[in-house]
Amino acid sequence: MDKRTISVFGSTGSVGKSTVKLLQHHSDSVDVEVLTAYNNAKLLAKQAIALKAKYAVIANEEKSDELKTLLKDTSIKALAGRQALLDMAAHSVDWVMMAIVGMAGLEPIFKALPNGRFVAIANKEPLVSAGALLMSRAKQYGTTILPVDSEHNAIFQVFENNNRDAIERIILTASGGPFREWTKEQIEVATPEQAVAHPNWSMGPKISIDCATLMNKGLEVIEAHYLFEMPTEKIDIVIHPQSIIHSMVQYNDGSVLAQMGAPDMSTPIVNALAYPKRMETCGQKLDIQQLANLTFSPPDFEKFPALKMAYNALNVGGNAPLVLNASNEVAVAAFLNGEISFKGIIEAVSSALEKDYKNTISTLEDILLLDQTVRSDTCAHILKTSNNFKQTG
Ligand code: NDP
Secondary structure (H helix, E strand, O other), X not given: OOOEEEEXXXXXXXXXXXXXXXXXXXXXXXXXXXXXXXXXXXXXXXXXXXXOOOEEEEOOHHXXXXXXXXXXXXXXXXXXXXXXXXXXXXXXXXXXXXOOOHHHHHHHHHHHOOOOOEEEEOOHHHHHHHHHHHHHHHHHHOOEEEEOOHHHHHHHHHOOHHHHHHEEEEEEEEOOOOOOOOXXXXXXXXXXXXXXXOOOOOOOHHHHHHHHHOHHXXXXXXXXXXHHOOOHHXXXXXXXXXXXXXXXXXXXXXXXXXXXXXXXXXXXXXXXXXXXXXXXXXXXXXXXHHOOXXXXXXXXXXXXHHHHHHHHHHHHOOOHHHHHHHHHHHHHHHHHOOOOOHHHHHHHHHXXXXXXXXXXXXXXXXXXXXXXXXXXXHHHHHHHHHHHHHHHO
């Protein structure tokens, strides 16, 4: 691979750390320009020194002095605050990884589109909320979007764009999360500790909760719709608890092309990093001879209503995916804070989806504004229900 200049947004998170590890492994092929974090100045400084980055950006301004002190004996420029984060997203590099969690990553992605020749996106929430605008801007700038979510990276690898008419459906696999075998009643009162304990993947707290509600899979259906321009009725979900097949594309000649790999984010990350070539992973590899009992079953839409909500939001279109995402982000944070029950996440999202929000969101400003409105409304809803939760919980 030719040497690439690289930036990693959200380098201290779960995806970010895996990316940094791969960049260290391939240090001869990369020049690291920018690394960013929100709070974790210590790890950010350590990563920036190890990768000889040019800039380290801490989005939380209060951490500015800490970062500056940590980097004072180096030539790495320490920057702080939201504006510095946005400025550095516009910094010109060959390849950028977007691994910030939630809608906080939306503006950085839009800033990177004109400059990043390859924009690798792990951060699914902006794709869900602003997918149509994001993909059309990328097209306009000739920017290649590289999906990093393991399912979408799998589809990306087996999706024959020149045979798209022959594609009957794409099939997203789902592990089923930690509550796959729990009853509906047990799930409704699950604790944050139980919900973050994913059986196969080690991830940040927000996506771990989304995996427990299966909202993550719902968000992925919407993400797939925008990334691959596939209609809702051609996007299916299958429960595959072993997380070995990461997704599939079914063609009209009867072929089903699947991508397999160990449940390790290093594979989709390095696939995106090397694209359009391939390079060695320092992560886990699959031992095919050790595989036994790969199982598949349909998802349970009754036990996991988030799936139905996501499909409905996609069918309704317009701002519905944004409303789904914004209310879910707020509700997940409230659940992690002990303010609402597990069941309360679904109730908060359902209540937001029933509201009558402005349906046209054609600019980035519209999107940001509506996102804020939905967040405030969801906070108000949660405030009401959290009082009941505390009284009864
Ligand atoms: P983490 O919570 O582990 O990491 C989030 C990263 O974003 C951290 O670097 C964090 O900084 C930074 N960050 C948080 N808030 C802000 C903010 N307001 N402004 C700027 N930076 C911020 O998340 P994950 O790595 O698990 O997930 C990242 C994204 O990738 C999510 O959208 C997720 O859905 C997606 N994804 C994750 C997968 C996984 O395996 N984890 C798999 C597929 C997709 P700090 O550490 O300093 O707080």
